[in-house]
Amino acid sequence: xxxxxRRHVRVAxxxxxxxxxxxxxxxxxxxxxxxxxxERAGAVGGTWRDNSYPGxxxxxxxxxxxxxFAPNPQWPRNFSGQRHIRAYLExxxxxxxxxxxxxxxxxxxxxxWNTTGLYWEIETADGPLTADVVVSATGPLSDPKxxxxxxxxxxxxxxxxxxxxxxxxxxxxxxxxxIGTGASAIQIVPAIAPEVERLTLFQRTxxxxxxxxxxxxxxxxxxxxxxxxxxxAARRGLLWGIREMQVSAFTKRPERLGMLEMLAKNHLxxxxxxxxxxxxxxxxxxxxxxxILLSNTYYPALARPHVDLVPAGLKEVRGSTxxxxxxxxxxxxxxxxxxxxxxxxxxxxxxxxxxxxxxxAEEWKDGMAALRGSTAAGFPNFLTVIxxxxxxxxxxxxxxxxxxxxxxxxxMRQLDLxxxxxxxxxxxxxxxxxxxxIQRRMERTVWNTGGCDSWYLDANGRNTTAWPGTxxxxxxxxxxxxxxxxxxxxxxxxxxxxxxxEVAV
Ligand code: NAP
Numbered sequence: 001x002x003x004x005x006r007r008h009v010r011v012a013x014x015x016x017x018x019x020x021x022x023x024x025x026x027x028x029x030x031x032x033x034x035x036x037x038x039e040r041a042g043a044v045g046g047t048w049r050d051n052s053y054p055g056x057x058x059x060x061x062x063x064x065x066x067x068x069f070a071p072n073p074q075w076p077r078n079f080s081g082q083r084h085i086r087a088y089l090e091x092x093x094x095x096x097x098x099x100x101x102x103x104x105x106x107x108x109x110x111x112x113w114n115t116t117g118l119y120w121e122i123e124t125a126d127g128p129l130t131a132d133v134v135v136s137a138t139g140p141l142s143d144p145k146x147x148x149x150x151x152x153x154x155x156x157x158x159x160x161x162x163x164x165x166x167x168x169x170x171x172x173x174x175x176x177x178x179i180g181t182g183a184s185a186i187q188i189v190p191a192i193a194p195e196v197e198r199l200t201l202f203q204r205t206x207x208x209x210x211x212x213x214x215x216x217x218x219x220x221x222x223x224x225x226x227x228x229x230x231x232x233a234a235r236r237g238l239l240w241g242i243r244e245m246q247v248s249a250f251t252k253r254p255e256r257l258g259m260l261e262m263l264a265k266n267h268l269x270x271x272x273x274x275x276x277x278x279x280x281x282x283x284x285x286x287x288x289x290x291x292i293l294l295s296n297t298y299y300p301a302l303a304r305p306h307v308d309l310v311p312a313g314l315k316e317v318r319g320s321t322x323x324x325x326x327x328x329x330x331x332x333x334x335x336x337x338x339x340x341x342x343x344x345x346x347x348x349x350x351x352x353x354x355x356x357x358x359x360x361a362e363e364w365k366d367g368m369a370a371l372r373g374s375t376a377a378g379f380p381n382f383l384t385v386i387x388x389x390x391x392x393x394x395x396x397x398x399x400x401x402x403x404x405x406x407x408x409x410x411x412m413r414q415l416d417l418x419x420x421x422x423x424x425x426x427x428x429x430x431x432x433x434x435x436x437x438i439q440r441r442m443e444r445t446v447w448n449t450g451g452c453d454s455w456y457l458d459a460n461g462r463n464t465t466a467w468p469g470t471x472x473x474x475x476x477x478x479x480x481x482x483x484x485x486x487x488x489x490x491x492x493x494x495x496x497x498x499x500x501x502e503v504a505v
Contacts, residue, residue: 011035011412012122012131013101014108014348017046019137019385019401021089022067025096026405029069030412036131037098038124040107044093047141048085053165053184055191056082059212059294063232064239064396070095073225073232079214079294112353113380118423118491120381132423133415135408136352137385140343140465147179147339151317158334162188163341169334173197177322177332179314181207183293185338189307190297198306200330202322204313205452206280208264208287212294240471243395247470250288250393254446261287271299280311288393289450343465344368344458354379355425368464369435371426371485372478373400374407380425380489381415383408389438390474391456391465393447399471407478414481421491430485441468 010032013023016039027035043049058065062075062085070092076084093099106126111134114121120131144161152159160166162184175198178185186207193199225232249256264287272278281302302309312326314335322330346368349360356378363378370376373390374383385408390400415422442448442463447456456465467474 007127007129008119009034009036009129009131011133011135012120012129013037013135013137015039015046015137015139015142015385016044016093016102017048017137017139017142018067018089018398019139019404020044020046020135021092021096021098022398022401022405023135023137023385023408024098024101025067025069025092026409027412028096028098030409032412035101036103036129037101038103038106038108038122038126040105040125042104043090044098044102045086045089046139047163048082048089050142050163051165051184052082052167053162053188053191055187056184057187058082058085059183060396061239063236064243065398067092067398068236068402071229071232071236073229074222075217077214077216079212108348108351110351110353111382113355113382115355116492118380118421118489133381133383133412135383135385136348138346138348140346140386140391141341143342143347144337145340145342146337147314149314149317151319152335154319155317155335156320157332160336162336162338171195171334174333175331176200177202177314177330177335178338179335180338180340181205182338182340183291184340186293186295186298188336188338190295190301193301193304193307196306198308199301200308200310200322200332201302202310202312202314202324203280204325205285205290206283206311207290207293208261208283209267209293209295209298210260210264211267212296214296240395240399244470244472246394250447251441251445251468254286254288254444254449257287257446260292264292268299272303274303277302277309280309283452285452286446286450288446289452290454291393340455343455352379352382354382367458367460367462369431371431371434372407373467373474374404374478375424375426375431375486377426377428377431380423383411388464389435390467392467392471395471400467400474403471403475403478406475407481410479410481414483418488423489423491424481424483424486425489427485427487438468439463442466 011027013020016037020037024037057079059079061078062080066072072088103126106124109123112121120134122129144163158169171192172195174196176196177200178189179202181203268281301307310324310328312324314322315325316323320331322332349364352360368388370387373387385401385404445468447463447466456463458464
C-alpha cells in the first residue's frame, strides 16, 4: 500500500439500487454529505438495472413500491415495468443530487475493520478508501445463482441467466429451454413464447399463481395524483393497509390461506383444460410457502401447442440434449436459467472481515443473523440494508428499506452524540436474543410450516430471510438505536486525520 493515497469518508454506501440510493438520500437529509456510493456497474438501479428480461415488471403496485419521500404521480400502470422503475431510480438520483456521490465501476473487493483506528479499509476496483461507517446495500437479488448441472459446459448453444439477459441473441426460430418456475420465469415464458420455435419449461416445483389485477393508470388519475397529492397518499395508504391485514395469515394462521388456494386453482382450471397438464401444474404445498406469483398470461402460454412442460428439474446436459430428473430428454438451442439468486449466502459477506479477523460469511456459516436486520456482532459500524429477516412475502420491500434507513439515521445521530471517532458494535447477546425471538415466531409461519422448500430457507433449513410480522411492527422496532444493545468502542489509538481528508497509508 505504500505510496497509495486513501480517501477517507464518513460513510461508504455499497450498491445503488433502492437500498443504496435510499441510504444516500437519508444521509443527505441528516445533513451528512461526506459519503460515497460505491457501485460495481456503470449505472444505478440495482436489480432493476440488471433484470431487463422480456416481460420484467414488479408485482407490487408501483404506488407502494416507491419511496415515500419520492412519490411519482405519473406511474403508468398498477404494476409498472422494469423500464419505468429503472427510470424512476435514475430520477431519484438526479432529484436528490446524488450523482456527485456516485463511484461507478467501483466494485468492492474487500472490506477490513481497522481495530485500532476504528474505521473500515475498503479496496475497490476504483482504488482504496477508508470510511467510519459502511452501509451495505448490495441486495439479496443481485448475484445470479446457476445450478451445478453436470455437462453444462458441453452445451453448444447459448446459455444465460434471467438477470443477465443477452439482448443481442435472437430467440426467433430457436428451441429454448427455460429452467425454473419462479417470479422471473413466469414473466419470461409468456413474453418469449410467441417468438420461439419451441419452448420447454423445466419445472421442479409448481408455483401457486393468482390472477394479476393489472391495468393502466388513466391520465385522469395521474392528473388527480399530481394536483391533489392527498389522493396519491390515500392510494398508497390503501395498498399498504390491505397488505398489513393479510400478514397474520402468513405469519400466524396459514390455514386461512386456503381461500387463496381455491382462487388459484380456479385460475388454473380456467386456462388449462388438459387434466394431465393441470395436475402437473397443481402445487402440493400451502400457498404462500413460496412467493405467490401473479400472472394472467403464464397458464395460457403453457397451453400453446409449441410450449412443453417437463415436470422435473434439469439434471444433466449432454451436448444439445437436456436430461431432466424424470429421465426425459429435450433438444435445445438455448438455455435460459431463471434459477434465482444467492440470497442466504450473500457474496459480499465473503469480502467483509470484521473485528475478530473472520469474514461475515464465516460468522454466518450457520445462518445469517443481525440485530434488527442491520448489524452483526463483531462488525462495528457496518449496517446492512435488507439484512437478515427483513424480507416480505406479500408487501413492498421499500417499506422495509425505509425502516432500515430510519435505523441508520439514528445510528449516525448516536455516533454524533458520542463524539468523533467512536464506533458501535452490536453485542453478541443482543443479536442472539433478537434472533431467538424471530426464530420462535418463525415456527408458526407458512414459510416454515407450508411443506415446501424455498429460498427463504438457508442450507440448514432456517428461515433467515423473512420478517415474521407487519411492516408497521418493523418500523416500530427500527425507529431508535438502543445503545444497551451495543458496545461503544473508544478511539484510543485513532489516527488523527479528519473525515474527507487524504490519508497516506
Ligand atoms: P426463484 O424464485 O429463486 O426461483 C428459482 C426457480 O428455479 C425455482 O422455480 C426453482 O425450483 C428453479 N430451479 C432451480 N434449480 C433448478 C433445476 N436444476 N431445474 C429446474 N428448476 C430449477 O428465482 P426468481 O424467479 O429469479 O425470483 C427471485 C425473487 O426475485 C422472487 O422471489 C422475487 O422476490 C423477485 N422477483 C420479483 C418479480 C416481480 O415482482 N414480479 C419478478 C422476478 C423476481 P424450486 O422451486 O423447486 O426450488
